[in-house]
Amino acid sequence: MSGTGQQYLSDSYVEETRFGFWFLRSYTWQHHVLRVAINDLRHVFSEALPSHPVLLDAGCGQGKSFQYLHRVFAPQRLIGLDADPHSLMLSGEEAQRQNIDVELIASDCATLTVPDASVDLLFCHQTFHHLVEQEKALAEFYRVLKPGGYLLFAESTEAYIDTWVIRWLFRHPMHVQKSADGYLQMIRQQGFEFGPQNVSYPYLWWSRAKDFGLLERFGLRRPKPVGQREETLVNVVARKPLEGQC
Template sequence: MSYLSDNYVEETRFGFWFLRSHTWQHHVLRVAINDLRDLFRAPLPDNPVLLDAGCGQGKSFQYLRQTFAPRRLIGLDADPHSLNLSGEEAARQGMDVEMIGSDCASIKVPDASVDLLFCHQTFHHLVEQDQALAEFYRVLKPGGYLLFAESTEAYIDTWVIRWLFRHPMHVQKSAAGYLEMIRRQGFEFGPQNVSYPYLWWSRAKDFGLLERFGLRQPKPFGQREETLVNVVARKPVEGCA
């Protein structure tokens, strides 16, 4: 397979299958998009241009349309096969989605041309994370929003995830590490724009099975190492602090 990035980390067969599963669509994607919507503390942009960075097989498209009503939706991925599947998914949904084959570290989109940039469970696959975040900042309009949803190192670096999936382990970060990285790039957000979902599938080590069977109590917020972090971060308007 020829990928559109020199640093692309190929997914396992299981991982590729999982990205089209019911669990992925309804318990991961849909839940994350709803949570990101709830993290807005300002009106949503009207008729936005929305870029899905790392769109995979396009399973996010229907939820992004329902939630954000974009006038233009762009799907970006570095895997040509995934892009083809995304195009097929858009056709099934009756949607007009522009497909771009591109690395997140070098996005083929003009400066300040995007209102919303959706990056869901993509960033931990990227080797050139600083360059990708700089590209996200570049393509967003002043006042535009980064919708960032990620699994953290505490989850990615567990034996079951390392066994089932494939990731560049040397770039994984904690929740605090991702938030600091986004803030350092120049994005603005406050505590009200951040959430730490504690979902059954995101439990480190056992997917919450011990809790489900009553063999262990879930750790409360502040006493656990977070496995998920979602943030809605704004690119400042020029001249504004």
């Protein structure tokens, strides 16, 4: 199952399957994945939101996040960035449908064509597990954020990505997948700051790696609490320190 067959702006780009490309414009993706993640990230802020921020969606895909980002964060400037030209074209069409002003940039996350310290909020949702050069991308995220700016990071973990159904339906670079703790450690080592109150571990039906939560839904199994399960999702709001606080 091949994806779009486009020329990508990254030599390490892992092309999505046709099913995956279709799924990223589905109602399930928009309502049960994107919308829920953005609302959850909003709730783990421990400080007031920046007023009228510059917001960068790194790995914006087909632009389905734009309406939710606009509604929740009210950015004065919204930037969508992706390494797939075809996805960017669809993002432009989505922005027009939603009547939202979005600047679109064709760029690889590991080499962002965005100025230093120019972004207040950087949204990276379900993008990192597609990236081979994760350390470089995270360093770029840190570079383009203003001091005091926030990384809004939402990811599926290796426990979810490395399951037979996900490996069959989608395509990912398996050698870079990480646990929830692995992603949090990487973000902290880059220099970002966050506390337990800024992290959540959603346990959504679609992220139940083995049965999509069917056993729990029918009362055949009790859900395990945080700390007693292998997390399949991790969301974190991480702050770039102010100058002089590094």
